[in-house]
Amino acid sequence: MSTSTATQPQTGAVEIPLTRGITVRAKTWGNPDNERILAVHGWLDNANSFDLIAPPLAENHYVVCIDLPGHGESDYYPPYSNYYLWEAVSDLSQVAEGLGWVQRQDNGQLAGKFTLLGHSLGGHISLMYAGTFPEHLKRLLVIESLGPTNFLKDEAEDLENFIRTRQAAEASLAKKALYKSIEEACQARTRGLTKISLDAAKVLCERGLREVPLEDKDKRQQDGGSETAVDGPETSQVAYTWTSDKRLLLRQFFRWSEITVLSFLKRISCPVLLIMGEDSILWKANQESSEWTDRLRAIEQLTKVDLPGGHHLHLEADTSAAVVESLLRYLQSA
Incomplete structure (x- = not known):
């Protein structure tokens, strides 16, 4: 890419x-x-x-x-x-x-x-x-x-939610959003928490995406692992997902x-x-x-x-x- x-x-x-x-x-x-x-x-x-x-x-x-x-x-x-x-x-x-x-x-x-x-x-x-x-x-x-x-404060009752969320994330590290093309992933990146242009998204996605062979994708879907269905021609051999760790999305407890x-x-x-x-x-x-x-x-x-x-x-x-x-x-x- x-x-x-x-x-x-x-x-x-x-x-x-x-x-x-x-x-x-x-x-x-x-x-x-x-x-x-x-x-x-x-x-x-x-x-x-x-x-x-x-x-x-x-x-x-x-x-x-x-x-x-x-x-x-x-x-x-x-x-x-x-x-x-x-x-x-x-x-x-x-x-x-x-x-x-x-x-x-x-x-x-x-x-x-x-x-x-x-x-x-x-x-x-x-x-x-x-x-x-x-x-x-x-x-x-x-x-x-x-x-x-x-702006987020730590409260005692938040710890239970943090532990449960982290445990769920650990159990599903392989379950990530899948995209049928690089372009689709780049478009998704433009809609992040801080909006960026498509050209900027392409620069980040060049290093931030990896290919997922169809056999791996199909196995994950059979296991209920795919969070985003990949719609596309049956001849497509790969999908794309983020290289980043899903645990980065967790709201950390200690601040x-x-x-x-x-x-x-x-x-x-x-x-x-x-x-x-x-x-x-x-x-x-x-x-x-x-x-x-x-x-x-x-x-x-x-x-x-x-x-x-x-x-x-x-x-x-x-x-x-x-x-x-x-x-x-x-x-x-x-």
């Missing part, structure tokens, strides 16, 4: 094993001898999220775009594990160490300097990483995130308090660039809140830029150039 609109070819791929027994996979751009940028995508996206902005960044930087565990081509978490935010911070620290970008010192601490770039969920993770390991980063670049949202989030933001010691889309539902819903005002004030070396576009402004052809311009200007000055 070749739908990427990137302006120069991908330069390589890497695999990083984690101690939890899984492998994180990534695509790379540029010369490994150049200054390093580690890019982390958003929820249910994948490394292709940066296909429009990585090539120009890679002219003078080495850019590694990972698939978070459970996304893209990376492995799933083991059974009965949860994709909690702090687990992702731990994974990211192992990725940085696995790439050799931070080194373990005699005292057991990790030391090193690189630039971290995160979008949406990847921005949440990156901000928490910067507050956990402030000595690791030279700069932090964040697109459409100011940390994890706290950090606002005081805790602020404590991480206050501990960030590197310069931070925050890019927000002027048409983003995320920003429109929160820009007047006291919580977001407090978060903006908590980051000591913060530069905030508002640009035309929505939540995926870095992935849309008509808005990504402005994102690149802002990133490059900041990289040259900070």
Whole structure:
């Protein structure tokens, strides 16, 4: 499946094993001898999220775009594990160490300097990483995130529902939506929680879909496994489904308090660039809140830029150039 609109070819791929027994996979751009940028995508996206902005960044930087565990081509978490935010911070620290970008010192601490770039969920993770390991980063670049949202609260009675939902998900990991064509899956992706264009959806689906042979599909349907019936010519040999782990759809039970989030933001010691889309539902819903005002004030070396576009402004052809311009200007000055 070749739908990427990137302006120069991908330069390589890497695999990083984690101690939890899984492998994180990534695509790379540029010369490994150049200054390093580690890019982390958003929820249910994948490394292709940066296909429009990585090539120009890679002219003078080495850019590694990972698939978070459970996304893209990376492995799933083991059974009965949860994709909690702090687990992702731990994974990211192992990725940085696995790439050799931070080194373990005699005292057991990790030391090193690189630039971290995160979008949406990847921005949440990156901000928490910067507050956990402030000595690791030279700069932090964040697109459409100011940390994890706290509009959902944990109540005691929610735990039973969380446990039952997770158990059901564990029992049906193979039961995923099936699509009769790549085009149909791409159309479905445009209707996600944050709407994107068909061209942007095609970029994500290039790495976020896998083929399902008819015999496997037929077996799952016989077992009651298919959540979406595949209607199409009887001569069709394959269907398509998402590579992402169904457990990513679970509403996690444990959430950090606002005081805790602020404590991480206050501990960030590197310069931070925050890019927000002027048409983003995320920003429109929160820009007047006291919580977001407090978060903006908590980051000591913060530069905030508002640009035309929505939540995926870095992935849309008509808005990504402005994102690149802002990133490059900041990289040259900070």
